[in-house]
Amino acid sequence: MKRGTEGKRRPVTIHDVAREAGVSRGTVSRVLNGGHYVSPAAQTAVNSAIRRTGYVVNRHARSVITGRSDSVAFLLTEPQERFFEDPNFNVLLRSCTQALAAQDIPLLLMIAGSEAERRRNLRYIAAGHVDGVLLVSSHSGDPVVSDLQAAGVPVVACGKPLGQRTRVSYVAADDRDGAREMVRYLYASGRRRIATVTGPADTPGGVERLAGYRETLAECGLPADDALIAAGDYSRDSGEAAAELLLRRSPDLDAVFVASDLMAQGVLDALARAGRRVPEDVAVGGFDDSPAALSTRPPLTTIRQPWDRISTEMVRMLLAMIRGEESAAVILPTELVRRESA
Amino acid sequence: MKRGTEGKRRPVTIHDVAREAGVSRGTVSRVLNGGHYVSPAAQTAVNSAIRRTGYVVNRHARSVITGRSDSVAFLLTEPQERFFEDPNFNVLLRSCTQALAAQDIPLLLMIAGSEAERRRNLRYIAAGHVDGVLLVSSHSGDPVVSDLQAAGVPVVACGKPLGQRTRVSYVAADDRDGAREMVRYLYASGRRRIATVTGPADTPGGVERLAGYRETLAECGLPADDALIAAGDYSRDSGEAAAELLLRRSPDLDAVFVASDLMAQGVLDALARAGRRVPEDVAVGGFDDSPAALSTRPPLTTIRQPWDRISTEMVRMLLAMIRGEESAAVILPTELVRRESA
DNA sequence: CTGAAAGCGCTTACAG
DNA sequence: CTGAAAGCGCTTACAG
Structure with a gap:
């Protein structure tokens, strides 16, 4: 009883x-x-x-008939656990969840960290258990993209998927333009030896932000100098190592444009250890405007990625594709956020 | 065609x-x-x-008959966006997703940041769209707990839910014992003026870790001194403010046990600004062993919360309850991780 | 506009 | 062990 x-x-x-x-x-x-x-x-x-x-x-009974599940997957393809350390990921996941919830559509979180998980998730998705997928993948040529498309499942990626043979819908911030704006700002504040720490060359942020940096240097009449360019992998430690390399190769640098806030944290540490004051001796500009940007000393001047809008657009686009509309790409503008590091 | x-x-x-x-x-x-x-x-x-x-x-067709959905919700009740800044949250979410995926059970992520969202999620859950819920709630007396129980939905909480009238299943780390181990370690390394920065008094970590601190002081024959206790809210900034207060009130302190790594970051900054060397002048011990503990200078000596085991246990327990077993509580042991800050 | 009926893909007693 | 049948809760032509 x-x-x-x-x-x-x-x-x-x-x-x-x-x-x-x-x-x-x-x-x-x-x-x-x-x-x-x-x-x-x-x-x-x-x-x-x-x-x-x-x-x-009863949504199940309905689904049996309509053939739709009225749910969407958020699929993360990432062997490295980097995404979960990245504050950007959090806001993306949160806003996607909420944008979907507003339409009463649940989000299924799926993580494909290994080949076995990738296969399992793919099977689940291809079986029609979700109507579409929001994809976060950083791999150039990630096979999951074409697998999904082959299964006829609507997909919208976060950031432009590199190395794909077919067209895939995506939403991204304007990386190149954001980089330009930061470098112009550094130049306008009097810096003339502007270095950069890039992201990986197989990610859109890695190539576009570097391209923006180069364009702006040329536009400002500053000489191109490879000794001012160091590569990172978006991790904090890689930023630190890159900054050390830069200081060794170009001790006269007076600014660094860093392709992510997390790496900028590392850069700031390296600079502090080298006895350089920020921003007096060296100006530092980040990229992302992640929560990390607020916790550095000094707080980071950076380029804001409009994560809320990115998620909203991803959701809107995916829902449209589920309804049968064609694929598309949306590039969203970034914004310079002035704080104290530059 | x-x-x-x-x-x-x-x-x-x-x-x-x-x-x-x-x-x-x-x-x-x-x-x-x-x-x-x-x-x-x-x-x-x-x-x-x-x-x-x-x-x-076709899982939908199956569900119509069995009455089960073979899916589980991960429900986050948090008006503050704190959880998403907290690296602990990430590993919890990730390991739950994977523990569930291993059983072929999808995880639905739900966020109840507002009253409206709370109601919507509750309606969804109560309608039987998930078989059970993994609950992450930091509110003492959160009504979502009793609402869920009233709806007859199996629930397992992460951490002991405070201020509930009924019994609710949960999995937690042994906060009190972890605190004891840290304070004992600080004492053993010669510290005699050991301060603490606590978590909020309406969270289990806030009360238990403080209790462990007090017990150990007494056990070591150290006098109780309220000037050595300052409250934080788990945020980095609150740690910084607490450390400043502590330094003002008890300038002779030689150690601080901080109830979270994030707050310990703030403490470290405040100490550095005050010219105290860590660990030479002041030893600092954190709690969590979150990724943040590795990125501080110096790296943080801390208490590891066994997040992987916590998630695994939460999933195991929830699945058992779905099968009809009784509710239960599991307390998992913590572990001291020695790095450089103490 | 509305009811009766068929049917979605599956599970589960029920007879054998 | 196995088939035929009923039925889960819903949607959708089909006649009116």
């Missing part, structure tokens, strides 16, 4: 609502699905019956 | 498999659900038919 109270009561079905409203189940279903071809009277009766009974649709 | 290639092919059903294997659909279903009452011959025929056809079960 005790258990009976705790246990789930028999859920109310469309049948109960129909009886309560004095109509057929078909009519109830019609108001549930948009209310077309339903008289105002029936409409009202059904709605109030729904309220009285506390009815809520 | 082009579209035809891209579009989803008609999915293969249990019917196709039955025909291919030369048995009835009932038999196919039986092998799918454990293979009881199936002859080895039929077993083999069906399995190979499944392989040939690439059949994968």
